[in-house]
Amino acid sequence: MTKKITLSKLNGLLKDMEVEALEGVTIEGDIELEMDAIGGLNPQLAYMLGQETAQIAGHLINISQLLGYPVDQLLSKPVNDDKQRMIKPMELNRSTFQVNKMEEWTNEIQEVTLGASSSDGGTRKSIITVGGENALPYYFDSPMPHRNHITMDVFDMPIGMAKAVKSNYEDVMDSPAEWAKKNVNEFGADMVTIHLISTDPNIKDTSAKEAAETVADVLQAVDVPIVIGGSGNPEKDPEVLEKAAEIAQGERVLLASASLNLDYERIANAAKEYGHVVLSWTQLEINAQKELNRKLMKQCNVDREDIIMDPTTAALGYGLDYAYTNMERIRLAGLVGDDELNFPMSSGTTNAWGARESWMIDSPLKEDSDWGPREYRGPIWEIITGLTLALGGNDLFMMMHPASVAVLKEITKSLHGSLARDTVDISNWVTTKV
Amino acid sequence: MKINSPLEVYQYLPQTNCQECGELTCMAFASHLIDRSIKLEDCKPILEDAYKEKYQDLSELMAPEIAEVIIGVGEHAVTVGGDDVLYRHQLTFFNPPAFAVDVWDTMSQSDLIERVTFIKDYKKFYVGRFLTLDMIAIRSVSGDPDTFKHAVTLVMEHTELPLVLCSLDPAVLQAGLEVAAEKKPLLYAATKDNWQDVYDLVVEYNVPVVLFAPDELDTLKSLAITFIENGCKDLILDPGTNPQGRNLRESFENFIMIRRAGIKEGQKEIAFPLMAVPMTAYMTNDDPVSASYWETVLCGVFTVRYGDIMILHSIEPYALLPEMHIKDTVYTDPRTPVKVDSRVYKVGSPDKDSPVFVTTNFALTFYTVESDLASNEINCHLLAVDTDGLGVEAAVAGGQLTGKNIADDFKKSNFDFSDKTSHNIVIIPGLAARLQGDLEDTSGLNVMVGPPDSGRIPGWMEKNWDGK
Incomplete structure (x- = not known):
């Protein structure tokens, strides 16, 4: 041998x-x-x-x-050849692909319901539930129980806005009720947000009582759940939101918002007393979000099912990286067991319109290539801002442009798996004639 | 990488603290290797024969979970893949997705040249640099090898950008390779039907290749294993990008499953860069604006979730701008400081009559203002106030931007208005208008309120600044 x-x-x-x-x-x-x-x-x-x-x-x-x-x-005589020559394989090495689900995601995101029907003490015809996830959005690990929802902005006075947005609302700007109706009937809004910005002492200093009447008008005009937003003035907002909460008693509105830089306890108490949900708003800081949520639960005794978070939205190109990662970290922390962070999230997606790319007629920089027509630039800026946050875990979107709303709905429903569309044969996309 | 503490890395280093790499100690070098802010090859001693084995072992241990694939040659070469984490906050993502914009071989010569030129020149200024497009994908629509070869030749005459040669017909791909091989283009694609012939091309021309198995992960993995076992390592995987409905969701799931298998479960045979084809949006939308919008949306989805290279069709600015920005958003290193030094910067060559502007030290804000000024050739001084990296609006609201802070930071920079200016005027941002009185009181300067957006400074200057 x-x-x-x-x-x-x-x-x-x-x-x-x-x-x-x-x-x-x-x-x-x-x-x-x-x-x-x-x-x-x-x-x-x-x-x-x-x-x-x-x-x-x-x-x-x-x-x-x-x-x-x-x-x-x-x-094995040495062969002087850079390209190692191979035998031509004759057959595929057949294999199967397999991957595990995430075992670490054991903690469910809190389900929160907005709007109350007559049987629950309200007058809403549609009710919306957000949250309830056991995985990152649209992941195969666990079905996402509720799709994303969109609430469209209404302001209690005419305001300056990008031209592309304004052209949709010029006929209703003087009437929040008409504005709200248009959002729901024409633009398919799931909800509307009434922003009581005129209450700011530096703007019109509208009284809380008068602002509450506007809220009543909006509730009368539409039968979807609503969000009530203050002016952002930390001294005035508690009073404005208390009065608004009172007039909307039983409707289960979202009160926007409680934050660390105002008397959040008053907002929390108003929500508890009149049966609403609190929006817990912090500025791009996961620990501040934990702190505020903890205070709302422990100090103010707000129930878990009455809290939604707004960890702040920054526009595409203007800090969206922070906003996105902040949301994704919050959602992942919630899923693996942090009970101070496992709440549904809301985004002020309208902030996208602050990006100059969304509204400026052209680049202020001579070196830039052409920015193209802003009529198309603005809506897509709002869409991509919202879409990115949707992927990071955001549930509810506050938005402005009807086209943005339509497209964001289409993509989030598609990823959610709740939208049937024809199958397209993509196997030969290469030869597509366009 | 298979190693996660500097101490483990240190065992493999020469441990001489020679400082050739620029670090004080080998341990410091090791910690930079762990956060991937330095390359192992920056350690010159370890490249010597004496350390050969340790170098090889360490290289293997430090290799990223997802393979890196290089397309093209020279300064325009693009590297894709190379990620080690599933979420950017866990480290950062490496190698932003390469955007390849398509041309096709049935275009007229002039249209083709115009399109290629547009793609290679398109740029958008952002935070101190330009965002640009990365590659050209050439699609064989004619199906004819000679027509394809002609188109490839023409493209190469007009750009150095790396190429993707797209056809499922090996004869067409070969025609393209005959003229483009030395530029190391990416071949698209090997499928379950053509893979043997494409394999031959990959070996003969030594180029990277995309394996394409729409909606069939078993087939995709089988192709990958077959190519790996037969010596091909430069692979990119395309599990298919379905443009709509539930099929789109399946494509989305496929990207997540493959990447999770690669990074979390260490399944090497599938740990390759992923290709998405947002261009499939054009297979369902007839209206060009809808198609372009939807393509942008798909590009966004797969930029956030694990696409490493994309084929795009629309060259409308309203598609390209958000696409380039979302790429930058997701791939910006979250570990990099977002502040610039707080001091007075010179823009252009200011003299005593030049205006003095104020902004914050948030990098994005600062660079935006600075580039608006520089681009419009406004010679001036610009103070970056230390607001702890907050933008103007947030810093005013949060109390990090006050009259006193502004006055103090001018002093810290030794900027004396009576010495440096003839006018004693400072211009504050429109969004900080409410600080006007405060700043006047604390500084004794004349305070003017500028526009709320620095892009409007040129117009504002025309009205309000007569060069005094």
Whole structure:
């Protein structure tokens, strides 16, 4: 069993296909010649031998090695070639793909319902539930129980806004009720947000009582759930939101918002007393969000099912990286067990319109390529801002432009899996004629 | 990477603290290797023969979970893949997705040249640099090898950008390779039907290749294993980008599953860069604006979730701008400081009559203002107030931008108005208008309120600044 075999001999053998002619070698039992078995073959050798015979050669060598022939050593003459030549594979190495679900995601996101129907003490015809996820949005690990929802902005006075937005609302700007109706009836809003910005002492200083009447008008005009927003003035907002909460008693509105820089306890108490949900708003800081949520729950005794978070939205190109990652971290923390962060999230997606790319007629920089028509730039800026946050875990979107609303709905419903569309054969997209 | 503490890395380093790499100690170098802010090859001693084994071992241990694939040659070469984490806050994502905009071989010569020129020149200034497009994808629509070859030749005459050669017909791909191989283009694609012939091309021309198995992850993995076992390592995987409805959701799930398998479960045979084809939006939308919008949306989805290279069709600015920005958003290193130094900067060559502007030290705000001024050739001084990296509006609301802070930061920069200016005037941002009185009281300067957006400074200057 110490006989050596030479290349020329092996070649000769292969030519004849006389495998048995290997002197002194007895092959016992059934041995199948399979392609897979050539794994250990030196590819350079294989190339020298030629592809046709390579498989048999490979197997022969394997057998020979088993029997003690140092064939590999003998035959692996160096080949001076940068490109290592391979044998042409004849068949796919069939395999199956498998991946595990995330075991770490054990903590459900809180479900929160907005709007109350007559049976629950309100007058809303539609009710919306957000939250309830056990995975990142649209992941296969666990079905997402509720799709994303969109609430469209209404302001209690005419305000300056991007031209592309304004053209949709010029006829209703003087009437929040008409504005709200248009949002629901024409633009398909799931909800409306009434922003009581005129209450700011630096703007119109509208009284809380007067503002509450506007809220009543809006509730009268539409039967979807509503969000009530203050002016952002930390001194005035608690009073404004208290009065608004009172007039909307039983409607389960979202009160926007409680934050660390105002008397959040008053907002929380108003929500508790009149049966509403609190929006817990912090500025791009996960620990501040934890702190405020904790205070709302422990100090103010707000129930878990009455809290939604707004961790702040920054526009695409203007801090969206922070906003997105902040939301994704919050959602992941909630899923793995942080009970101070597992609440549904809301985004002021309208902030996208603050980006100059969304409204400026052209770039202020001479070096920039053409920015194209702003009528198309603005809505897509709002869409991509919202979409990014949707992927990071955001549930509810406060938005402005009807086209943005339509497209964001289409994509979030598609990813949610709740939108049937024709199957397109993409196997030959390369030849698409456009 | 298979190693996660500087101490483990340190065991493999020369441990001489020679400082050739610029770090004080080998341990400091090791910690930079762990956060991938330095390359192992920056350690010159470890490249010597004495450390050969340790170098090889460490290289292997430090290799990113997702393979890196290089397309093209020279300064325009694009690297894709290379990620180690599933979420950017866990480290950062590496190698932003390469955007390849398409041309096709049935275009007229002039249209083709115009389009290629547009793609290679398109740019958008952002935070101190330009966002640009990365590659050209050439699609064979004719199906004819010679026509394709002609188009490839023409494209190469007009751009150095790396190429993707797109056809499922190996004869067409070969025609393209005959003229473009030395530029190391990416081949698109090997499928379950053509893979043997495409494999031959990959080996013969030594180019990276996309494996395309729409909606069939088993087939995709089988193709990958077959190519790996036969010596091909420069692979990119395309599990298919369905443009709409539930099929789109399936494509989305496929991207997540493949990436999770690669990074979390260490399934090496599928740990390759992923290609998305947002261009499939054009297979369902007839209206060009809708198609372009939807393509942008798909590009957004797959930029956030694990696409490493994309084929795009629309060259409308309203599509390209958000696409380039979302790429930058997701791939910006979250570990990089977002502040600039708080001091007075010179823009252009200011003299005593030049205006003095104030902004904050948030990098995005600062660079935006600075570029608006520079681009419009406004010679001036610009103070970046230390607001702890907040923008103007937030810093005013939060009390980080006050009259006193502004006055103090001018002093810290030794900027004396009576010495440096002839006018004793400072211009504050429109969004900080309410600080006007405060700043006047604390500084004794004349305070003017500028526009709320620095893009409007040129117009504001015309009205309000007569060069006194």
